[in-house]
Amino acid sequence: MxxxxxxxxxxxxxxxxxxxxxxxxxxxxxxxxxxxxxxxxxxxxxxxxxxxxxxxxxxxxxxxxxxxxxxxxxxxxxxxxxxxxxxxxxxxxxxMNQEAIQLVEVEIKKEVDDVKPEPPAVAPLRSVDNILNSPTNMMVYNGAIIHGLDFVAIGKMVGNLFKGKKKDKVISNIEMKEYISDNFNKDFFLNTLQLKEDEIEIFLEFCYADAKMSTLINNNNVLEITDFLISKKEEFRKLKN
CATH class of the missing domain: 2.60.40.10 (Immunoglobulins)
Known part of the structure; x- marks a missing residue:
């Protein structure tokens, strides 16, 4: 014991x-x-x-x-x-859990190249002697039509009148998902849009239902698609509330 x-x-x-x-x-x-x-x-x-x-x-x-x-x-x-x-x-x-990064304000500016157009070059006037001694004498008619009509260009213009307006390609949901996957990573939805992980797929389906999404992907403008996703996030929040 x-x-x-x-x-x-x-x-x-x-x-x-x-x-x-x-x-x-x-x-x-x-x-x-x-x-x-x-x-x-x-x-x-x-x-x-x-x-x-x-x-x-x-x-x-x-x-x-x-x-x-x-x-x-x-x-x-x-x-x-x-x-x-x-x-x-x-x-x-x-x-450890990552803190959500709050996006206070995003300002998107379109850059414009500051290029000044150059004045058209002015050809020097030819003297009468140069004109008369030129291999192509403008004072003698040789049967050619100077400054005649460009029938090829006119034909193209007429053809364009009968062509219908080109329609945008219809983008399928699979193509939209591939485009979003290639250009936006998971952090964009979690941190920038402040979505929960289980909300991302539902939110994207909500965006795919908007016809504007297909048009923006056709234009391949990532900045416009980013603005679109941010605006749709606000609509998505209101629907959930």
């Missing part, structure tokens, strides 16, 4: 000494399942600071009950109070 009591007392003393002394605690920081480098790990109790490496891992001295603060630029800070399990092999697994 005395031996059992002594063993229990010894184990309690060891645990108490461990909890009051600093020991290395290991851990890993991830964001959406991917390792996150450059996150500061601060022991609020002792004031020591380390930074996660390229694999998102860190090691810092601490003791049971210490508070670790995880902070990084564009990330939401997290606090973790250490317990006995955190000093084991598994260590501290922490997930």
């Amino acid at each position: 005395k031996i059992t009591s002594l063993i229990a007392l010894f184990l309690f003393a060891v645990q108490l000494a461990f909890s009051q002394s600093e020991n290395p605690v290991h851990g890993k920081v991830t964001t959406e399942g991917f390792p996150t480098a450059g996150i500061e790990v601060i022991n609020q109790t002792s004031g020591s600071v380390v930074v996660t490496d390229a694999s998102g891992k860190f090691s810092i001295k601490a003791k049971v009950g210490d508070v670790l603060i995880f902070a990084g630029k564009n990330y939401t800070s997290r606090r973790v109070t250490l317990n006995q399990k955190d000093f084991g092999k598994t260590g501290v697994e922490t997930n």
Whole structure:
């Protein structure tokens, strides 16, 4: 009985000494399942600071009950109070969330090249002697029609009158999805439009239903499509509310 009591007392003393002394605690920081480098790990109790490496891992001295603060630029800070399990092999697994970047104002300006048109070149006047001595004597009629009608150009103009107006190509939803995927990444919808991840597909279907989307993709103007998506986001929010 005395031996059992002594063993229990010894184990309690060891645990108490461990909890009051600093020991290395290991851990890993991830964001959406991917390792996150450059996150500061601060022991609020002792004031020591380390930074996660390229694999998102860190090691810092601490003791049971210490508070670790995880902070990084564009990330939401997290606090973790250490317990006995955190000093084991598994260590501290922490997930960081990126802060949404608010787009205050976007101003799009069309650049215009500042090129001044050059005045047309003026041909020098020819003297009467030069005209008479010219290989093509303008004073003698040779049967050619000078400044005659350009029948080829007139034929093209007449043909254009009978051509119908070219219609825009009809863009399918699959082609729209491919275009959006090629020109807009996931961060644009999460950060710029501030949509939730499960709202992105529903929002795009809402945009595809607008005939203007097909016209803009036909024109291949990314700036106009960006404005269109921002305006549609406001309509989408009103519908949800």
